Amino acid sequence: xxxxxxxxxxxxxxxxxxxxxxxxxxxxxxxxxxxxxxxxxxxxxxxxxxxxxxxxxxxxxxxxxxxxxxxxxxxxxxxxxxxxxxxxxxxxxxxxxxxxxxxxxxxxxxxxxxxxxxxxxxxxxxxxxxxxxxxxxxxxxxxxxxxxxxxxxxxxxxxxxxxxxxxxxxxxxxxxxxxxxxxxxxxxxxxxxxxxxxxxxxxxxxxxxxxxxxxxxxxxxxxxxxxxxxxxxxxxxxxxxxxxxxxxxxxxxxxxxxxxxxxxxxxxxxxxxxxxxxxxxxxxxxxxxxxxxxxxxxxxxxxxxxxxxxxxxxxxxxxxxxxxxxxxxxxxxxxxxxxxxxxxxxxxxxxxxxxxxxxxxxxxxxxxxxxxxxxxxxxxxxxxxxxxx
Numbered sequence: 001x002x003x004x005x006x007x008x009x010x011x012x013x014x015x016x017x018x019x020x021x022x023x024x025x026x027x028x029x030x031x032x033x034x035x036x037x038x039x040x041x042x043x044x045x046x047x048x049x050x051x052x053x054x055x056x057x058x059x060x061x062x063x064x065x066x067x068x069x070x071x072x073x074x075x076x077x078x079x080x081x082x083x084x085x086x087x088x089x090x091x092x093x094x095x096x097x098x099x100x101x102x103x104x105x106x107x108x109x110x111x112x113x114x115x116x117x118x119x120x121x122x123x124x125x126x127x128x129x130x131x132x133x134x135x136x137x138x139x140x141x142x143x144x145x146x147x148x149x150x151x152x153x154x155x156x157x158x159x160x161x162x163x164x165x166x167x168x169x170x171x172x173x174x175x176x177x178x179x180x181x182x183x184x185x186x187x188x189x190x191x192x193x194x195x196x197x198x199x200x201x202x203x204x205x206x207x208x209x210x211x212x213x214x215x216x217x218x219x220x221x222x223x224x225x226x227x228x229x230x231x232x233x234x235x236x237x238x239x240x241x242x243x244x245x246x247x248x249x250x251x252x253x254x255x256x257x258x259x260x261x262x263x264x265x266x267x268x269x270x271x272x273x274x275x276x277x278x279x280x281x282x283x284x285x286x287x288x289x290x291x292x293x294x295x296x297x298x299x300x301x302x303x304x305x306x307x308x309x310x311x312x313x314x315x316x317x318x319x320x321x322x323x324x325x326x327x328x329x330x331x332x333x334x335x336x337x338x339x340x341x342x343x344x345x346x347x348x349x350x351x352x353x354x355x356x357x358x359x360x361x362x363x364x365x366x367x368x369x370x371x372x373x374x375x376x377x378x379x380x381x382x383x384x385x386x387x388x389x
Contacts, residue, residue: 036257037187038266039177040282054173054194056148061091061131061138062192062226068097071131071226073138073145075154076242076371077165077202077218082113084327084350084371085206087156087163089138089145091129097230104129104140108158109328109348110208118208119328120158136196136224149173149196152222154204165204167220169197171249171275176268177282181255183229191227191234198242198272199249219244221371231377234258239286239306241321241372245355247273248366250319252308254286258377269310271317271357278357279317284310289322295329300345300376302326315358321370324351347374 063069072090077083088107096102103125111117130139137146143156150169157163173196180192202220206213221242236258243250249272257264267286271279290304308319328348353370356363 035183035185036261036264036266037182038264038282039179039181039268042178042182054149054175054196056135057133058175058179058194059136059149059196059224060133062133063091063131066228067100068228068230069226070094070097070228070230072224073136074223074225075145075152075165075167075220077167077215077220078350078369078371079215079218083206083213083215083218084111085109085163086328086348086371087143087145087154089129089140089143089156091131094231096232097228103127106140106143106156106158107328107330108156108161108163110161110163110206111327111350112208112213116208117327118159118161119330120161121330122158150200152197160207160209162207163204165202165206165215165218165220167197167200167202167222169200169222171197171199171272172277174198174251174270174272174277174280176253176270176280180227181229181266183234183261189229191225191229193223193225193253193268195221195223195251195270197222198251198270199244219369231375234261235375235377236263237374237376239372239374241370243353243355243368243370243372245353245366245368248355248357248364248368249273250353250355250370252284252286252319254284271312273357273359279310279312281310284308289320293324293326295326295345295347300329300347300374302347302349302374305351306372313358313360315363317358318356320354320356321351321372322354324349327371345376347376349373 070092072088074088076086086109090105092102093105103123106122108120124141127141135148145154147153152167154165175194179194180190183189200220202218204215236256238255240253251270253268255266267282267284269281269284286308288303289307292301292303294301305322309316327350330346349372351370353368355366
């Protein structure tokens with residue numbers, strides 16, 4: 001069954017409906033958010049044996065009629081020659097969820113090996129966002145993403161950029177714990193996240209300014225987010241990333257909530273080797289390394305590198321990220337940054353990664369590339385840019 005967001009909102013009585021997330025128990029009536037339940041903090045909310053199984057239904061549309069509902073499907077890739085691309089199809093932006101008139105949006109970012117960069121945030125006013133409930137089949141204007149594990153196809157276009165790609169997953173799908181963070185006792189205010197394709201092989205073409213680039217055996221990824229809590233009034237900032245290092249596949253999120261939630265941090269971390277997930281945990285440390293650089297649009301800062309560490313096998317997995325450079329910088333507010341203050345924004349970075357993993361047979365070291373993002377939900381003094389410390 002397909003649902004159009006616009007027709008859904010005009011034909012359904014708005015309110016706090018029920019949302020059924022596979023693997024979770026059904027929820028009750030809404031209450032005012034008072035606290036945060038992290039993904040790994042309430043095992044009774046989900047089936048432990050099935051927690052990492054992501055179904056086709058998980059990758060479908062979850063709009064339950066809640067006027068604050070948001071949802072997006074994310075796809076990215078990089079190649080050995082240095083091309084990087086990301087496409088996000090959103091039934092509405094993740095900000096200002098109390099505004100029912102916000103149009104659906106596409107984010108499209110392509111960086112060529114020579115540094116040529118195309119970075120678009122494209123609203124679609126008056127255009128239906130159409131998606132199937134039982135699997136991934138999303139359409140927004142001439143743009144679409146569809147598929148079932150392990151295959152997806154993507155088409156996106158804007159101005160002089162046209163993307164036609166196919167992704168075949170090579171690592172099993174993953175959800176972190178319950179698959180959601182909850183912000184009320186009744187479990188009706190939430191942000192959910194699943195990763196149908198933590199790693200995959202991408203083939204197809206990308207056109208930029210009339211030139212067609214063949215993508216052969218690119219390194220791809222697909223995830224999916226939805227909910228009704230959003231980020232404003234809930235989150236302070238987050239750092240998310242995904243990487244491939246030889247046989248290793250990494251996915252992580254470091255999420256800091258705002259002062260109303262005691263600046264609580266919720267972490268999600270997955271490491272796989274080959275097609276097998278080695279570790280799924282909510283415990284790791286994330287810190288800045290080196291100098292801070294400032295984004296030209298939002299005024300938010302990012303560092304030269306990061307250091308991530310998590311306990312494993314009686315030792316620690318050590319993730320060293322270096323050589324960060326800016327792929328995309330989006331301002332998530334109508335307020336412009338100034339010399340002293342950064343505004344809510346969304347930064348996408350590319351960098352190099354070195355991973356040290358203590359396995360039973362000895363310590364393995366692997367290197368590769370990473371695509372990662374930082375999102376900031378509050379206006380903050382630039383002097384406080386190092387928010388991870």
